[in-house]
Amino acid sequence: MARPKSDDRRNAILSAATRIIAIEGLSAATAAIAKEAGIPNGSLFTYFETKADLLNQLYVELKTEMAAAALERLPLASDIHTQMRHMWFHSLRWATSYPEKRRTLAHLAVSEDITPDSRQKGHQTMVGIAKLLEQSRQNGPMHDVPLALVAALMSAMADATIDFMTQDPAHADKHATAAFDAMWRMLT
Amino acid sequence: MARPKSDDRRNAILSAATRIIAIEGLSAATAAIAKEAGIPNGSLFTYFETKADLLNQLYVELKTEMAAAALERLPLASDIHTQMRHMWFHSLRWATSYPEKRRTLAHLAVSEDITPDSRQKGHQTMVGIAKLLEQSRQNGPMHDVPLALVAALMSAMADATIDFMTQDPAHADKHATAAFDAMWRMLT
Amino acid sequence: MARPKSDDRRNAILSAATRIIAIEGLSAATAAIAKEAGIPNGSLFTYFETKADLLNQLYVELKTEMAAAALERLPLASDIHTQMRHMWFHSLRWATSYPEKRRTLAHLAVSEDITPDSRQKGHQTMVGIAKLLEQSRQNGPMHDVPLALVAALMSAMADATIDFMTQDPAHADKHATAAFDAMWRMLT
Amino acid sequence: MARPKSDDRRNAILSAATRIIAIEGLSAATAAIAKEAGIPNGSLFTYFETKADLLNQLYVELKTEMAAAALERLPLASDIHTQMRHMWFHSLRWATSYPEKRRTLAHLAVSEDITPDSRQKGHQTMVGIAKLLEQSRQNGPMHDVPLALVAALMSAMADATIDFMTQDPAHADKHATAAFDAMWRMLT
DNA sequence: AATGAATGAGACTTCATTCAT
DNA sequence: TATGAATGAAGTCTCATTCAT
Incomplete structure (x- = not known):
């Protein structure tokens, strides 16, 4: 070379x-x-090769980073509620720490240029989170709802929370907690 | 003029x-x-006057229409759970009936061209829904969470549900029900 | 408008x-x-609409003009040899009078951008010439050769002659005459 | 170097x-x-060294190959008509056997990148053919026409014939024969 | 008021050639 | 010598907006 x-x-x-x-x-x-x-x-x-190619690779990269951040230092020995809480706050912290990454990811997520293949790869990065979710809802009211729907709901809630935290950073933690509790009620 | x-x-x-x-x-x-x-x-x-102007007016128009659809024929005499359920299903039906409107609205919602003023107007259209929500959470665990956060969470859940229904129309109703129940657990 | x-x-x-x-x-x-x-x-x-579109229209335009020039003031009352001679010299005069048009037409003729449709239109412009040719070869040795081949041969000869005239303008007329006589021998 | x-x-x-x-x-x-x-x-x-250099070398190479093919196994003992016929058919066979070479050569022939020097070399390759031609026209009507013009006419006729053969391969031989006869009438 | 041609900045992408490795 | 990444000028085409008619 x-x-x-x-x-x-x-x-x-x-x-x-x-x-x-x-x-x-x-x-x-x-x-x-x-x-x-x-x-x-x-x-x-x-x-x-093309701008679209750049966009797709960036999408996968950011998705991967976000998922990795969510699961960083997950306390595997703790109970599931603790693990979920950990994941929730890590996700939110990543998003508020790197607002540009999150904002760009939000743009990419709705772009026509992102291919089904890239979206698939994006999904793959979330399997770790999905497993947590699976355990969380195991004996709860959502145990026979498609996991993908549960995941989509949780993810949407996290997104909405992040927006809110960004707009009102003074009470970010309080909002994060309230939203987590809401999500947990949904699941259990 | x-x-x-x-x-x-x-x-x-x-x-x-x-x-x-x-x-x-x-x-x-x-x-x-x-x-x-x-x-x-x-x-x-x-x-x-400009393309941005068109986009802003379209945004407000679609938001308004969506909110109106949600509250159409609201059974004011019924209890709040019934009213919310009604609203939830009407919202979802509107979105699945007019996928182009929803899709375009989703595009507009993330556009840099939509002014704060238009977003404000968009919010205004949702006051009817907000009132329902206020009642719903009144004695529940979210009674002192900012209403805007609660609304954002519900709205995000509805969006995620619509996506899911669109992808899997055969079980649309089942998904809508599961998501509503989840949302109601979150609130109460 | x-x-x-x-x-x-x-x-x-x-x-x-x-x-x-x-x-x-x-x-x-x-x-x-x-x-x-x-x-x-x-x-x-x-x-x-596109550069290719411009090229195609230019091709048809120039072809048309060239064909029209060839048949201008054709002495319909004269015998066929005279008519052909007239056509031959008018073609050559046009080409040598408008070297840019001819040069550009030569470029266009070999371009990948010229569509079969444009080539077809280009051919159409030559039907008048084809008729003359048909008469000329009527009782000659080429009477059962495909007319298109005869036309292609004549056209190629004209082209080659023009090149020669352009390179050696001092004897342009002599070359034109020699080439016409050659062509006529071919036909009759 | x-x-x-x-x-x-x-x-x-x-x-x-x-x-x-x-x-x-x-x-x-x-x-x-x-x-x-x-x-x-x-x-x-x-x-x-440059793309133009490649193009020029390719031009000379293809010209040389074409000329060589035309004269391959020329029956020197036969009369001139037979030799010309041989040359004509060998030229046409080469062109129809290697359509890519011919097509590329046609592109190169009209390129602005081909230098006068390369064109000169291209001409040189044809001296063998020119000699045949010289003999052929010796006592004919074109005996005092510039040989270069006669050569150009013949070459143009061959080119037109090849095009025709390529379009209508079923009758390729018939066309080749008709065109050769036409060319011979022109010469003699 | 209505029309649609006119505008020109700017977008993405290509490519012959160079040069660090 | 061989390689293939690096370069940046140049190419075609798009488009929001204006304005002559």
């Missing part, structure tokens, strides 16, 4: 895209992303 | 925009919308 | 394209053509 | 270029040619 493709550059592009899209939305120009990444115009296309 | 002559044309544009945006997203060209509406491209700007 | 599409502008574009393509070949930029035509960049696409 | 090491690679590039240009035209990317040749894109420029 002459000059290997640089992971640093790829990451610089992804990271620049996250920042720019958070501000400008999906109509952000590839040239703006390249500039923010400190690389020339055409080099972006060495790493991503 | 007096209102332009033809309300028909205005509505034709709004309706065309709903259809086109559902398919092409917010990057739909104004010329495409005009064509779908059967009017010359320049005439669109007689009715809406 | 607000402002009718201007035939002048369309012709200016076609004419500019002829000039530019003669010099730069088919890789001539649409921007260069627009500039030569004295119109802004984007306006070219008001008259021609 | 000594000739680069691998003639195989050079030939692989030339052959790949022939295939790709036949399909995509002269706008074929050097990277596409390299890929078709199974070599890295940068290596192409070890063998050819």
